[in-house]
Amino acid sequence: MALGEFDLIRRYFSRATPSALLGIGDDAALVAPTPGQALVVAADTLVEGHHFFAGTAPEALGWKALAVNLSDMAAMGATPRWFTLCLTLPAAEPDWLAGFAAGLYALAERHQVELIGGDTTGGPLAFSVQILGEVAPGQALRRAGARIGDDVWLSGPTGAAALAVEARYGRLTLAPDDLAYCANRLDRPEPRVELGLALAGLAHAAIDISDGLLADAGHLAACSGVAVHLHTDLLPSLPLPPALANSAAAWRAALGGGDDYELCFTAAPQQRATIERIGEKLGLPLTRIGQIEAGQGVRLLDDAGRPQQVERLGFDHFAGK
Numbered sequence: 001m002a003l004g005e006f007d008l009i010r011r012y013f014s015r016a017t018p019s020a021l022l023g024i025g026d027d028a029a030l031v032a033p034t035p036g037q038a039l040v041v042a043a044d045t046l047v048e049g050h051h052f053f054a055g056t057a058p059e060a061l062g063w064k065a066l067a068v069n070l071s072d073m074a075a076m077g078a079t080p081r082w083f084t085l086c087l088t089l090p091a092a093e094p095d096w097l098a099g100f101a102a103g104l105y106a107l108a109e110r111h112q113v114e115l116i117g118g119d120t121t122g123g124p125l126a127f128s129v130q131i132l133g134e135v136a137p138g139q140a141l142r143r144a145g146a147r148i149g150d151d152v153w154l155s156g157p158t159g160a161a162a163l164a165v166e167a168r169y170g171r172l173t174l175a176p177d178d179l180a181y182c183a184n185r186l187d188r189p190e191p192r193v194e195l196g197l198a199l200a201g202l203a204h205a206a207i208d209i210s211d212g213l214l215a216d217a218g219h220l221a222a223c224s225g226v227a228v229h230l231h232t233d234l235l236p237s238l239p240l241p242p243a244l245a246n247s248a249a250a251w252r253a254a255l256g257g258g259d260d261y262e263l264c265f266t267a268a269p270q271q272r273a274t275i276e277r278i279g280e281k282l283g284l285p286l287t288r289i290g291q292i293e294a295g296q297g298v299r300l301l302d303d304a305g306r307p308q309q310v311e312r313l314g315f316d317h318f319a320g321k
């Protein structure tokens with residue numbers, strides 16, 4: 001029996017929403033933000049063929065649709081609370097929908113965010129999530145705010161997801177174990193929500209790495225009116241065999257690949273010990289990769305402090321089209 005639009009919503013996307021005043025089923029949802037907190041609002045879309053490959057497991061898609069939005073909450077130092085989901089589907093397939101919902105709710109439960117509404121239409125496969133969170137107004141982590149002399153930090157290593165993209169386009173061959181690691185980083189990114197919360201009020205500026213380390217560090221530099229100096233010898237290497245981890249492909253991916261959903265943030269050097277303790281507590285490697293200087297843009301320096309020539313790297317939906 002064909003699954004209708006309203007059956008679909010009821011069956012797969014209507015779990016209880018105890019933290020909302022009114023959840024799914026009316027013309028809109030009602031939420032009451034915590035008094036004194038600022039509401040934090042972000043949205044991100046995933047489109048087949050642009051953000052994910054046709055045939056990607058539905059669990060991974062449900063997970064990632066929410067993960068990329070939670071990552072924006074993390075980058076703001078916000079507590080995520082509620083989200084809406086706009087689904088565009090070529091067909092209503094029960095197995096696919098059950099998988100998508102399982103991936104979505106697995107991550108939602110982990111971060112205690114509730115799906116409170118959305119929209120469902122027919123069309124080419126795409127998902128758009130809008131997320132709502134909260135932060136004490138003065139504590140939000142912004143792209144602006146980096147100060148000259150700050151350390152520049154990065155969570156996790158970057159580049160694995162972009163290596164998986166290269167492999168899936170057939171431009172790179174990876175051994176099965178290496179592909180499994182990279183594909184997991186691409187399909188199931190872990191949004192660094194707890195890190196963002198720990199950094200709120202501590203870091204001076206932050207951004208999540210979606211378009212690539214150099215591009216996103218460039219956004220932080222531009223918003224803060226400073227230069228970001230990054231040291232190639234400080235960049236964390238991927239937990240992959242050295243021949244791959246040190247390859248030109250891994251290097252390009254780490255600097256310009258994107259899809260990492262790690263946080264790049266700046267903080268005063270006096271905070272080093274505190275930040276290292278946060279990393280240990282969260283079991284998340286936090287690496288000091290550079291510092292903030294007067295000037296503009298991003299500079300990449302080798303181990304002798306010599307500036308490296310870098311091409312304009314980073315993901316752009318419209319560049320070159």
Ligand SMILES: Nc1ncnc2c1ncn2[C@@H]1O[C@H](COP(=O)(O)OP(=O)(O)O)[C@@H](O)[C@H]1O
Nearest residue numbers: 041042043044068071072075208209210211216
């Ligand atoms: N179509 C749009 N209309 C209004 N604001 C937009 C639109 N697209 C992006 N933005 C805003 O531009 C800024 C940069 O967006 P984006 O690069 O997508 O950030 P992020 O990497 O955090 O998702 C954000 O403040 C975002 O809200």
Ligand SMILES: Cc1ncc(C[n+]2csc(CCOP(=O)(O)OP(=O)(O)O)c2C)c(N)n1
Nearest residue numbers: 049050051052053165210211257258259315
């Ligand atoms: C099929 C496919 N091609 C390319 C990529 C790589 N890719 C797509 S979008 C993107 C950047 C992030 O997407 P965007 O919409 O710019 O997110 P935002 O910066 O708004 O968070 C990257 C690296 C991919 N994940 N899948």
Ligand SMILES: [Mg+2]
Nearest residue numbers: 043044045210
């Ligand atoms: Mg965006």
